[in-house]
Amino acid sequence: MVKQFSEGEAILVLGAAGGIGSAVASYAAREGARLYLVDLGTALDGSGRDPRKVAEVAGNLRGLGVEVHAEALDLRDPQAVVAAIHHCVDAFGRVDAIIQCAGIHQESPVQRLDAALVERTLDLSIRLALRLIQEGSRVFIESKRTGSITLSLGAEAFVGAARKAHLAVASGALYGLIRSAAIDLRRWSVRINGVVPTARTRANEDHPLFRGIHPGSLQPESVAPLYLYLASSLASEISGEVLGIAGERIHAFGSRESPGVRFEPNTMSIREIARRFNEIADF
Numbered sequence: 001m002v003k004q005f006s007e008g009e010a011i012l013v014l015g016a017a018g019g020i021g022s023a024v025a026s027y028a029a030r031e032g033a034r035l036y037l038v039d040l041g042t043a044l045d046g047s048g049r050d051p052r053k054v055a056e057v058a059g060n061l062r063g064l065g066v067e068v069h070a071e072a073l074d075l076r077d078p079q080a081v082v083a084a085i086h087h088c089v090d091a092f093g094r095v096d097a098i099i100q101c102a103g104i105h106q107e108s109p110v111q112r113l114d115a116a117l118v119e120r121t122l123d124l125s126i127r128l129a130l131r132l133i134q135e136g137s138r139v140f141i142e143s144k145r146t147g148s149i150t151l152s153l154g155a156e157a158f159v160g161a162a163r164k165a166h167l168a169v170a171s172g173a174l175y176g177l178i179r180s181a182a183i184d185l186r187r188w189s190v191r192i193n194g195v196v197p198t199a200r201t202r203a204n205e206d207h208p209l210f211r212g213i214h215p216g217s218l219q220p221e222s223v224a225p226l227y228l229y230l231a232s233s234l235a236s237e238i239s240g241e242v243l244g245i246a247g248e249r250i251h252a253f254g255s256r257e258s259p260g261v262r263f264e265p266n267t268m269s270i271r272e273i274a275r276r277f278n279e280i281a282d283f
Contacts, residue, residue, distance in 0.1 A: 003032030004232050010034045010092035011231060012084060014075060014132075015102030017041050017053035020152070020197055020220045020227075024099055027224035028231075029061045029068065036088035036095075037070040039102065046104035046120050049074075067092070075102050076123040081131040085139055097148040097231035098136050100129060107163035118166045125153075125170035126177065133181050137190045146189040150230045151178060155196050155244065158253055171196075175242055175253070182240030191239040193230045196253060197223040198246035218247055226250060258283050 005011070011028050015021035017039035025035055037058050041050030051072035058070035069091045073080040088095045103124050106117055129151050140147030156164045157171035174194060182192045199220045226245045229235055242253040261279045263272065273280070 003030075004228070004234070005031045005033035008034065008092075008094070009096040010036065010088060010094050011097045011099060012036045012038070012088045012095055014038045014084065014098070014100045014128075015152075016070075017057055019101070020199055020223060021099075021101035022057050023199075023220035023224045024101060024227045025057060025061060025068075027221070027228055029064045029066045031228060032066065033228075034067045034092050035061065035069070036084070036091055037068065038073050038075065038084045039070075040072050040074050042104070044104065045106045046076075046124065075128050076120070078127075078131055081128060082135050085132075085135050089139065089143075094143065094145065095136070095139060095147070096145065097150070098132055099227050099231060100132060100149070100151045101227075102128070103152065105167075108166070109163050110165040113166055118169075121166045121170050122173075126173040129174055129177055133177070133185075133192060137181075137185050137188070140190050141188045146191070146236065148191045148193070148231045148235070150227055151192070151194045153194050153196055153242070155198075155253075158196075175255075178242060179240050186239060189236075191230075191235070193235075193238060193240070194242040195223070195227055195230070196242060196244040197226075198244070199223050222247060256283055 005028065011033045013021055013025045013035060016025045016037035025037055028035060037054050039054035041053035042048050049072065054070045054072055058068045061068045071087060073084055075081060085095060104120055108114065108117060133149055136147065136149050151174055153171040153174040154167050156168035157175050160168060178192050178194045185192060198218060199222060200218045223245045226243060230238065244251045244253055258281060261276050
């Protein structure tokens, strides 16, 4: 069987030490990709660091016969993002795809959101993504290679969730960034896409969603093929898409606009809007 990444493609995976990032790296290795893995090895809330975690993942993947490098970097540092991309190029002479799975998870009701938590969340979501797109696209364009950047975001951006307003803010911004960056970079064949994964990880293993579901279902490995599809040449025409995956189901997310209501001239008023609101909001 021909492996998808059999031409020496190099993939940079951020957040590769566990959960979805580790599953993505493992799947990419089995498909023949050369890998540069980055993870600081923090706790769920972003505290602490353990460089041994990403080193262990890399060591296991080398057993599959692929070339793997690993580095522990704090991706909240703007220079670390630039370093990760260029270290991948230094190691392999190229970078073909960037997959972002890093992040933190901590819940709080919106009225008690701590400013520091909001900043940490934004650092490892929209700010990290913007730096990845800016530096990654520059490297792709200067090397005259096509390139792919795939970002992870949450369903909170589309459906909302209790105690996750800060995550919704971050993911909503990511959605807008993906759509806009894809337009800007289309002429250079740099592709920007997003994945909204549903998988059982340390961040959500106690979520009611997983109660009554077999422990072996919705594992991180189930979402890895979608990330690698978007990173591959098979998705060379796909950009600006945000795709959700849960088990065997893949679907697309998008913004919604109702048909709306047109008022006759000079008839719009507070009371008329109230009277016709159900029509206005009818999707």
